[in-house]
Amino acid sequence: MKTYLECIPCFVRQTNEILRNTIDNDKDRWEIMQQVLRDLADYDFCISPPEAATRIHRLIRKKTGLEDPYREAKRRSNEIALQLYPELKTRIKTSLDPWETALRLAIAGNIIDLGIKNEVNLSDIERSIEDALRQPLTDGNAAKMKADVEAAGNILYIGDNAGEIVFDRLFIEEMPTEKVTFVVRGYPAINDALMEDAEAVGLTDIVNVIDNGSDAPGTLLADCSSEFLRAFKNADLIIAKGQGNYETLSDVPKPIYFLFRVKCHVIAYDAGIEVGKIAVIKRGEGKYV
């Protein structure tokens, strides 16, 4: 997906939030903000939004010397989500359609996106859960995805945010886990999950987990490690969580299920789904596959 004009205010808002959260004096904040504005003015916006965001975040990391400004926020998100785990597990097991319930919960967890909102608390997550369980889904989409998962020899599940990966774990536990490889980012990217988060929520105990070698808040193939690219190439089916993965992979000719909450108007326009809705989009069918 290309970067839209509407992404620019969002980059600048994000920059401001990170600077507020990580730097304690106005002089440095202004200096970095002005550098980000200068860089944004020079970008070629055929690139995808996560590519521009990656450059901004690299600049902020370099200027602040902070390797992982969201580490503490990620730890808290994992903790909150893990507290919900037992109750959600029961909810899946006792539901009429455990697969669809788990799928919906995996999307509900995508609310924990600190690139969009500065803070996500327990009540935001609980609201997202109830909402995701009630929203209509395109008829047959959940069942079609289940059949595709069963038919695939191996599945690459590309995660998104910390905290959210507890919801991914619940969904993956409804799959033949031996076929699933879970992917985290290689280096800090906003509050996206890293290997330490996968370990913290027990994902490493149930599936193979690899990192993609990149610090982008999405999957920029050109920036990923060869290990990841091999796994990507060999996957029969890919499940990609969150807007960042949609923005970077929506034009890639592989069979990919994109699962996310539509959180901004740009994605809503691009994907043809309203803001606030839950999205299960299959791409890469037909001539591409």
Added chain:
Amino acid sequence: MKTYLECIPCFVRQTNEILRNTIDNDKDRWEIMQQVLRDLADYDFCISPPEAATRIHRLIRKKTGLEDPYREAKRRSNEIALQLYPELKTRIKTSLDPWETALRLAIAGNIIDLGIKNEVNLSDIERSIEDALRQPLTDGNAAKMKADVEAAGNILYIGDNAGEIVFDRLFIEEMPTEKVTFVVRGYPAINDALMEDAEAVGLTDIVNVIDNGSDAPGTLLADCSSEFLRAFKNADLIIAKGQGNYETLSDVPKPIYFLFRVKCHVIAYDAGIEVGKIAVIKRGEGKYV
């Protein structure tokens, strides 16, 4: 008031909205956006937010050739507000305290601010009216202002937005109108009222109306005409509507009543009043006067 770091995302958001509303092709939109980003990166942010906004709007006007991109929106706002006029007039006349009711309505009208929100419709205005009539005001503030207005030999009432000036008219009709000079902007500035708006809502029939000679969405004294500066200097009391006038005049040593709705966190922080509240702030008392 100085420009805060938080103002930068807001400038960029405003730029995007104007470009969407006035230019029909992405190439030109991107080119102007990138120029605005470059300019923002070079500004000295000791200047007030309306000063930065003025520069952005001038650039957009120059690049697009559109002298007054908000003219039609302003016309609509005047029309909607004029439809409400008879009902609001009755409400003032039949209320226990017509002065305070009219003061509250004048602040309610400040919701019609297209620098903050892309569109304001009738139901937004009606909500703002009911809310402004119910909110608590600092005890005695309305009565104190009434006494100051009665005591002043001449009053300069600096207006803000089109549509809103119908609410200002209702308030001014509760004052000794022969003492009041109403001020509009000299040239287009977002949806701020111009002379043609003052004429359209009948303000020119009841008070002397002058323009300030400037195209800033606020009152940048350095940019105003000598006629306005004379009136400003000679005024015993100034009433300044809206955030833009607060941002540009809050540090000026003159007795000024600032009346506005708090619509952003930066103003809330600077004025010490929560977002959503109605503000009646007197400045320039004590050592300054």
